Amino acid sequence: MITEHFVTPIYQKVLDLDCSEIEKQCLEYRNQNDGVQATNVGGWQSHNINSETNAMQFIDDLKKGIFQGMKEIKLKYQLNIKSLEFGNMWININGPNDYNKQHIHTNSFFSGVYYVTVPKNSGDLAFFPPSLLRNYVHVIPDDSKKITKAVGIKPKKNLLCLFPSWTEHEVLRNDSDSERISISFNLLVK
Numbered sequence: 001m002i003t004e005h006f007v008t009p010i011y012q013k014v015l016d017l018d019c020s021e022i023e024k025q026c027l028e029y030r031n032q033n034d035g036v037q038a039t040n041v042g043g044w045q046s047h048n049i050n051s052e053t054n055a056m057q058f059i060d061d062l063k064k065g066i067f068q069g070m071k072e073i074k075l076k077y078q079l080n081i082k083s084l085e086f087g088n089m090w091i092n093i094n095g096p097n098d099y100n101k102q103h104i105h106t107n108s109f110f111s112g113v114y115y116v117t118v119p120k121n122s123g124d125l126a127f128f129p130p131s132l133l134r135n136y137v138h139v140i141p142d143d144s145k146k147i148t149k150a151v152g153i154k155p156k157k158n159l160l161c162l163f164p165s166w167t168e169h170e171v172l173r174n175d176s177d178s179e180r181i182s183i184s185f186n187l188l189v190k
Contacts, residue, residue: 006130007077008127008129008130008163008164008167009073009076009077009162009163009164010127010151010153010161010162010163010167011069011072011073011112011160011161011162011163012153012159012160012161013065013069013159013160014156014158014159014160015062015065015114015158015159015160016158017058017061017062017065017158018058019116019117019157019158021057021058022058022116022181022183023116023117023181025056025057025058026091026093026116026181026183027093027181029046029049029056029091030044030046030091030093033046033047034047035047036090039100039101039102039103039170040092040094040098040099040100040101041098041099041100041101042094042095042097042098042099043092043093043094043095043098043099043100043174044091044092044093045090045091045092045093046090046091046092047090048088048089048090049089049090049091050086050088050089059089062114062183063086065114065160066112066114066160066162066185066187067084069112069160069162070084070110070162070187073110073162081109081189082190083189083190084109084110084187084188084189084190085187085188085190086185086186086187086188087107087108087185087186087187087188088185088186089183089184089185089186090183090184090185091181091182091183092113092171092180092181092182092183092184093179093180093181094122094123094171094174094179094180094182095174095178095179096174096175096176096177096178097173097174097175098173098174099123099170099171099172099173099174100170100171101170102128102168102169102170103168103169103170104165104166104167104168104169105165105166105186106165107186107188108165108186108187108188109164109165109187109188109189110162110163110164110165110186110187111162111163111164111165111167111184111185111186111187112160112161112162112163112184112185112187113125113155113160113161113182113183113184113185114158114159114160114161114182114183114184114185115155115156115157115158115159115160115180115181115182116157116181116182116183117157117178117179117180117181118155118156118157118159118180119174119176119177119178119179119180120176121174121175121176122155122174122175122176122178122180123155123171123172123173123174123175123180124152124153124154124155124171124172125152125153125155125161125169125170125171125172126150126151126152126153126169126170126171126172127150127151127152127153127163127167127168127169128150128167128168128169128170129150130166130168152172155180155182165186165187
């Protein structure tokens with residue numbers, strides 16, 4: 001018998017939101033607000049945004065897509081969670097040569113990213129195995145499918161990704177000549 005444990009689900013689904021309008025609202029927000037320095041190297045990252053304090057119409061529609069994705073994850077992995085709430089949400093705008101360093105999202109349960117604009121070669125999302133497994137990556141064959149050194153997600157417009165907050169990840173360098181816009185968030189168990 002073989003069983004799986006310590007699974008790291010990475011949910012991906014293309015939503016049907018108006019990315020042109022969301023892009024416009026994100027760029028307007030950047031032009032009117034200072035950003036913060038977090039894991040971003042270059043680029044711009046907003047402070048927390050939410051539908052109560054910002055006139056960004058897309059936030060509620062995006063939250064619906066996120067909660068639907070979490071509903072699917074809860075069913076598949078039999079997670080006994082009564083309800084979730086948003087911890088925070090922010091805009092990322094990475095221009096040419098910008099990237100985000102490897103990190104986790106502390107004090108939350110699931111995290112995610114939604115891609116608004118994705119120029120070709122604007123940086124993949126890379127996930128890494130748990131810290132202790134990294135001590136053994138030299139013995140993992142390169143053609144392993146389930147036990148890997150890293151997993152890359154190629155972003156595309158309207159793609160929503162959800163993952164456990166403890167999953168180490170990074171955003172690779174934007175090698176395009178244009179800006180990539182995404183919206184990241186953290187979910188808390190209520």
